[in-house]
Amino acid sequence: DQQVKQNSPSLSVQEGRISILNCDYTNSMFDYFLWYKKYPAEGPTFLISISSIKDKNEDGRFTVFLNKSAKHLSLHIVPSQPGDSAVYFCAASVSRGQNFVFGPGTRLSVLP
Amino acid sequence: GAGVSQSPSNKVTEKGKDVELRCDPISGHTALYWYRQSLGQGLEFLIYFQGNSAPDKSGLPSDRFSAERTGGSVSTLTIQRTQQEDSAVYLCASSFQRGGGETQYFGPGTRLLVL
Structure with a gap:
């Protein structure tokens, strides 16, 4: 039973438009969330994080929104660029420094 | 730096054989993690090393899996008597110390296929 779910295995977006990647979790004890980006033949790289004391965290074109009551978070990329094409993983833990549970990933394709 | x-990077083996996967962490990183990603699944935590402390083996799926870290640097993940369900990408990550996930740097992974 997956504790972290990314129900869209893939997503295609036109360059310049907004990409919205969604993540749902089942464990109400999760308190800290990350997004990773993974290019083919490379390991995942950290993108952005959010803790439960916030409902939004922004870093340049990337914004993560957290809705704890709905156990849902989303990653917004705006404007989307072809270089954003990658697999995006959502991860959650009960606190920083604890082991993370990862979702299965969403493959984003940004079309020029 | 490296x-x-x-x-x-890739390993094909026959069911029942043993395999060893190697990880060279970033120099100076005291924490080392092993994960695996099976098809359609997220990254699954396997084992964690921190300095000279006893490793956290809570994620190892069976006693066929073991890992060691020699000299606080290189780590080897060993899978004995491989099964087809062991087929996955095995990822290693290291960090300066155990902390938030953003401090983990991942390797490119080893893709294991058990026939």
Whole structure:
């Protein structure tokens, strides 16, 4: 039973438009969330994080929104660029420094 | 500087054989993690090393899996008597210390296929 779910295995977006990647979790004890980006033949790289004391965290074109009551978070990329094409993983833990549970990933394709 | 490296990049083996996967962490990183990603699944935590402390083996799926870290640097993940369900990408990550996930740097992974 997956504790972290990314129900869209893939997503295609036109360059310049907004990409919205969604993540749902089942464990109400999760308190800290990350997004990773993974290019083919490379390991995942950290993108952005959010803790439960916030409902939004922004870093340049990337914004993560957290809705704890709905156990849902989303990653917004705006404007989307072809270089954003990658697999995006959502991860959650009960606190920083604890082991993370990862979702299965969403493959984003940004079309020029 | 050099990132986390893993070898081999791909490994094909027959069911029942043993395999060893290697991870070279970033120099100076005291924490080392092993994960695996099976098809359609997220990254599954396997084992964690921190300095000279006893490793956290809570994620190892069976006693066929073991890992060691020699000299606080290189780590080897060993899978004995491989099964087809062991087929996955095995990822290693290192960090300066155990902390938030953003401090983990991942290697490119070893893709294991058990026939």
